[in-house]
Amino acid sequence: SINAFVSRAVMPDDPNLPPMRIVEAEGARPMITWGLNLLVVAGAVYVLWRSRDVAGGMNGEARMVELLLQVGLVLLTTHLVSGSTWLHHLVGLSVPVVGLIGSWEGGYKSIAGRILVGIGVALGFGLLLRRPYDWLFTAAEIAPGSTLLAIVASSAAMWVVMGLWLAVAWRLLGRGNVPFREEIT
Numbered sequence: 001s002i003n004a005f006v007s008r009a010v011m012p013d014d015p016n017l018p019p020m021r022i023v024e025a026e027g028a029r030p031m032i033t034w035g036l037n038l039l040v041v042a043g044a045v046y047v048l049w050r051s052r053d054v055a056g057g058m059n060g061e062a063r064m065v066e067l068l069l070q071v072g073l074v075l076l077t078t079h080l081v082s083g084s085t086w087l088h089h090l091v092g093l094s095v096p097v098v099g100l101i102g103s104w105e106g107g108y109k110s111i112a113g114r115i116l117v118g119i120g121v122a123l124g125f126g127l128l129l130r131r132p133y134d135w136l137f138t139a140a141e142i143a144p145g146s147t148l149l150a151i152v153a154s155s156a157a158m159w160v161v162m163g164l165w166l167a168v169a170w171r172l173l174g175r176g177n178v179p180f181r182e183e184i185t
Contacts, residue, residue, distance in 0.1 A: 001082045002040065005155045006033045017133075018140035020151040037081040043169065044077040051172035065102035069172050072096025076165040080158070093161070096168045103171045124163060127156040 010025040010032065025032065048070055072095040079092065127135075132154045139146065139153035152159075 001158060002036045002080050003033050003082070005151070005158055006036065008151050008154060018136060018150045019145065019147045020136075020154060022147055022151060040077055040080050040165075044073055044165075047073060047169040047172050051174075065099055066172070068095060068099030068102060069168050072099045073165065073168045073172060076161055076168060079161045080165065093164060096164050100164075100167055100171065120163075124160045127160050130156070132157060 006029055008020040009022045010029050011021065012026065013019045013021050051066065051070060075092040075095055130138075135156045136150055136154040139149045143149045
């Protein structure tokens with residue numbers, strides 16, 4: 001979640017963990033967290049509002065995919081702005097993933113597009129297989145004392161959720177190849 005990321009970036013380091021504090025701004029943590037949370041919620045509201053215009057010329061199957069994407073965006077927004085997000089709560093990622101699969105069905109006719117999507121899915125899934133602290137300690141072994149690498153690594157699940165949020169928003173705004181769209185005459 002954004003809250004966890006900001007907390008690790010501005011709060012004093014735990015002596016039992018690699019350093020993750022990027023800036024000393026403990027007192028500003030609530031303001032930074034709520035500012036970022038409001039930005040994500042406002043982005044979701046904007047995307048959902050705009051997606052109403054895009055849905056006009058869709059058939060029934062496309063409307064179902066659109067609904068999955070809209071619900072998925074709400075779930076992803078909830079994950080990003082929650083007080084804490086545990087990996088077992090990430091089961092909620094199934095809704096936006098199914099929506100994305102539905103929206104991409106037939107959208108990538110080239111083998112290169114399919115390979116790129118496959119690599120992205122495998123990378124996201126791979127990042128979620130390990131716990132955040134496992135990533136943190138791996139980063140500490142690779143580059144001891146690297147605060148930036150430690151905080152980026154410890155937030156792997158948040159990066160996956162953010163990537164999904166962006167992919168769902170992109171599809172809802174009608175970008176890229178979206179199958180099932182019919183011309184409005």
